[in-house]
Amino acid sequence: MYPSRFRYEAPATIEEVIDLLHDGGGEAKVLAGGQSLIPLMKLRFAAPELVVDINRLAGLDYHRVDPDGSIHVGALCRHADLERSVLLSSKQPTMAEAAPLIADPIVRTRGTLVGSLCHADPQGDWAAVVTALGGYVVAQGRDGRRTIPVDEFVSGPFQNVLAYDEIVVEAVIPPPTGTVAGGYLKLERRVGDFATAGSAVALELSGDVVLRAGIALTGVGASTINATNSAAVLTGRALTSEVIGEAADLAAVAAQPKSDHRGSAEYKRHLVRTFVERILTRVTETQQRAA
Amino acid sequence: MTSLYEEIADGPGEGVPVRRVMITVNGERRTADVEPRLLLAHLLRQGLKLTGTHTGCDTSNCGACTVLFDGKPIKSCTMLAAQADGHEVTTIEGLASASELHPIQEGFKDEHGLQCGFCTPGMMLAAKALLDENPDPDEDEVRWALSGNLCRCTGYQNIVKSVLWAAKKMHADTPADGN
Ligand SMILES: Cc1cc2nc3c(=O)[nH]c(=O)nc-3n(C[C@H](O)[C@H](O)[C@H](O)COP(=O)(O)OP(=O)(O)OC[C@H]3O[C@@H](n4cnc5c(N)ncnc54)[C@H](O)[C@@H]3O)c2cc1C
Ligand code: FES
Ligand code: FES
Numbered sequence: 001m002y003p004s005r006f007r008y009e010a011p012a013t014i015e016e017v018i019d020l021l022h023d024g025g026g027e028a029k030v031l032a033g034g035q036s037l038i039p040l041m042k043l044r045f046a047a048p049e050l051v052v053d054i055n056r057l058a059g060l061d062y063h064r065v066d067p068d069g070s071i072h073v074g075a076l077c078r079h080a081d082l083e084r085s086v087l088l089s090s091k092q093p094t095m096a097e098a099a100p101l102i103a104d105p106i107v108r109t110r111g112t113l114v115g116s117l118c119h120a121d122p123q124g125d126w127a128a129v130v131t132a133l134g135g136y137v138v139a140q141g142r143d144g145r146r147t148i149p150v151d152e153f154v155s156g157p158f159q160n161v162l163a164y165d166e167i168v169v170e171a172v173i174p175p176p177t178g179t180v181a182g183g184y185l186k187l188e189r190r191v192g193d194f195a196t197a198g199s200a201v202a203l204e205l206s207g208d209v210v211l212r213a214g215i216a217l218t219g220v221g222a223s224t225i226n227a228t229n230s231a232a233v234l235t236g237r238a239l240t241s242e243v244i245g246e247a248a249d250l251a252a253v254a255a256q257p258k259s260d261h262r263g264s265a266e267y268k269r270h271l272v273r274t275f276v277e278r279i280l281t282r283v284t285e286t287q288q289r290a291a
Numbered sequence: 292m293t294s295l296y297e298e299i300a301d302g303p304g305e306g307v308p309v310r311r312v313m314i315t316v317n318g319e320r321r322t323a324d325v326e327p328r329l330l331l332a333h334l335l336r337q338g339l340k341l342t343g344t345h346t347g348c349d350t351s352n353c354g355a356c357t358v359l360f361d362g363k364p365i366k367s368c369t370m371l372a373a374q375a376d377g378h379e380v381t382t383i384e385g386l387a388s389a390s391e392l393h394p395i396q397e398g399f400k401d402e403h404g405l406q407c408g409f410c411t412p413g414m415m416l417a418a419k420a421l422l423d424e425n426p427d428p429d430e431d432e433v434r435w436a437l438s439g440n441l442c443r444c445t446g447y448q449n450i451v452k453s454v455l456w457a458a459k460k461m462h463a464d465t466p467a468d469g470n
Contacts, residue, residue, distance in 0.1 A: 001349045005307050008327030008373050031371075038369045039351040042330075051327065053374060080363075104439030106354055106417065109363045110370070191438035192352060 003041035010053040014169065017052050018142055022165035024050045030167055031055070032075060032115035035107045060169065065091055069175035075115075075168055079108035091180065092173065094202045098129045098184035104192035114168050120154045120223065123194035127154055127224040129184055132200035132214035132231075135173045141166035151226050178204040178211045181283045185275040186218065189262065195219035196262040199251065199275035208238040208287055215247070215276060220255040220268050227254035230276065239284045248277040312376035316341070317385030325372040332356045334372035335382055343383035343412045347441070354440035357413035358382050364420040364439075383412035386419065394464065395419055395457040404453030406444035413440050418454045427458060 009020050021028050029048035031037055032055070040046040054060070060074040063082060071092055073082070082088055083099040102108055102116070102125050116126040117137060127150065136149045141163055148161060150171075155161050162168070186198035198218030204211045213234035217225040230250035237243050257268035309324045316339060323338050335341045335358070346368050347355035356368040359381035367380075386393040395415050398404065405411045414437060421428060421436035428436070433454045434447070442450060 002330060002333065003328040006327055007307060008310065008371065010373070010376075031374075034369055034371070034374075035351065038330075038371070041328075042349060042351075042368075051371075053371075055374060104354070105436055106357055106364045106366055106439035107351070107369075109360075109365050 001042040001044075003038070004044055004047045006041075006048055007050045008053065009050065010056045012056050012058070014057060014140060014167065017054055017057070017167055018140065018165055020050065020052045021167065022142060024048075024052070024164070026164040028052055028164070030118070032118075033078065033111035035103065035111035036115065036119045036121070054167065063087065066175075071095075071173040073113050073171045073173075075112060075170060077113060079103065079111045079113065079116075080105070082113060083108060092133075093180065094129055094132060094182040094184050094200055095173075098125050098186075098200065101125060101184065101186050101188070101198075107192070114171050117150060117153065117171060118160055118162070118168055120156070120158050120160050121194070122157050122221060122223045123219045124224070125184070125186060125195060125198055125200075125218050128198060128200040128216040128218040129202075130171060130173070131216035131224055131226050132182070132202040133173045134202075134212070134214055135171055137168045138170045138172060139166045140169050145169070147172070151224075154223055157222050176204045176212075178206045181205055181286070183279040183282060185279060187271055187275075197255070197257065197268040197271040197275070199272050199279065201276060201279040203234070203283060205283075205287075208284075210234045210237060210239065213247075215251055217251065217255055217272055219262075220257040220272060222256070225254055225256065227251045230254055234280075239280055239287075241281075244277055244280040244284070247280060248273045251276040310373050310376070312373055314372075314375045314377075315379040317381055323372070327371060327373050329372045330368055331358070331370045331372045331375050331380070332367040334375075335367060335380070338372075341382045341384050345409055345412055347409060352441070353410070353413075354417065355410055355413045357416045357440060359416055359420060362420070362423065364417050366439075381416065381419075383415060386415060393419075393457075394460040395422070395454065397460065398453040398455075398457035399450075402449050402453040402456050404445065404450045410440060410442040410444075414442065414450055418457065421454070422458055422461065426461065428454075430455065 028050035031051050031053040060076040062074040063077045079102045088096040113126050116124050130150045136147045182202040184200045187196040195218045200216045202214040213231040215227040215231045230247045233246045252269045252273035255272045257265040259265045313322045335344045345355040347353035351369045357364050358367045433451050
């Protein structure tokens with residue numbers, strides 16, 4: 001299969017991208033890694049009149065930690081860059097654990113974290129990870145830049161709140177207070193399949209007390225689920241097995257899975273519960289080893 | 292080179308400008324006039340007659356169309372030909388030199404890494420990308436690197452052995468003194 005006809009532009013500056021999107025009047029699409037957009041265009045589920053390729057923009061392929069501890073991921077930073085990132089493996093365990101679980105190695109060469117957030121697939125892994133981390137995106141349009149928290153950015157399945165002439169230039173994880181811990185677990189039927197269910201857990205700790213917690217779920221609802229009640233029971237407490245059990249139960253309650261070819265709703269709920277429990281238990285094991 | 296729309300029976304679009312792209316394919320500079328919607332896989336197969344690049348699915352799943360793009364493995368069915376302008380592409384035809392098989396090809400021959408051969412070009416290029424990055428992978432690393440490439444025949448065992456064979460052979464061929 002091949003896409004229907006479109007005009008193609010590959011400008012060298014963000015300003016040109018925004019002007020083209022503006023002139024496209026809602027019929028234009030940004031092309032980043034292309035690993036969601038091109039498959040959709042091949043099947044003609046998407047048929048934009050104009051494709052604005054951002055791959056020729058310089059200086060957007062970064063991911064870095066700023067002196068304040070915030071993590072910045074540029075619009076052209078690929079899944080593969082994050083998978084190989086020494087920076088993430090030392091500073092951000094939830095992102096580090098998720099990166100190799102996105103799609104397959106060849107898709108990861110091209111696909112981007114920011115593109116994945118923009119695509120807003122309820123089954124997309126990065127949206128859950130960035131939600132758990134309390135992250136936001138920086139969008140740029142004709143009137144300059146604005147920041148949008150990820151849980152407001154995704155407005156529904158395959159929908160985000162960008163204006164038609166805005167692009168996301170980077171995703172940001174705010175600076176942590178305390179020690180960072182957490183992880184991402186996902187069940188997939190085989191490599192390259194989307195999640196049957198996935199759980200992202202992000203913690204900031206002072207000693208063994210949780211200062212901040214974020215828990216978000218992949219593939220168990222019409223969009224990424226921010227399990228705020230589950231996270232709330234962790235805040236201000238130590239990770240005893242009781243507290244862990246409570247949080248895991250509440251995460252399972254927050255899930256809204258549907259039975260499908262990947263499994264029954266009940267099974268998916270069970271997965272969410274198990275994953276949250278496992279990640280939190282792993283954190284306590286690491287604490288004990290360190291003590 | 293002429294523009295090409297054999298598979299796309301409705302011909303180049305009216306009003307959609309055809310773009311001239313220059314791509315270095317297997318070390319040779321090639322130019323082509325492409326409609327934006329032409330996929331890189333189609334340019335390689337129909338336009339440049341490099342039919343070693345296979346297309347096995349419509350859903351970007353199978354990896355049969357894997358080529359190296361600036362040295363990294365990509366699915367050529369999931370990139371527009373226009374995006375390759377100014378870049379380097381290596382297809383399976385670029386793996387062997389005129390008279391000699393690449394060690395990865397020797398490995399697949401020696402360890403029976405293929406049956407029907409449909410997945411093989413993609414497998415070999417994914418393997419090449421792995422060995423370029425990690426010349427001494429263990430079995431798990433090989434399986435991981437090839438996990439985006441589907442094979443419906445072999446059950447993968449011999450493919451993994453073939454890549455490990457190639458890694459060993461490439462080591463043996465690279466003497467420590469660098470000659
Ligand atoms: C076989 C296969 C398996 C996959 N498995 C998984 C998986 O398990 N988990 C998972 O999370 N994902 C999976 N994906 C999707 C993959 O992660 C994509 O890379 C990702 O969803 C989209 O990122 P992209 O850079 O490729 O975006 P594109 O495909 O280029 O774009 C996607 C959408 O976002 C918009 N967009 C992109 N960048 C911007 C920007 N900077 N500003 C504004 N809009 C933008 C585009 O206009 C488009 O609508 C899979 C894909 C394939 C082909
Ligand atoms: S042809 Fe199947 S992934 Fe490209
Ligand atoms: S050898 Fe037939 S698909 Fe792999």
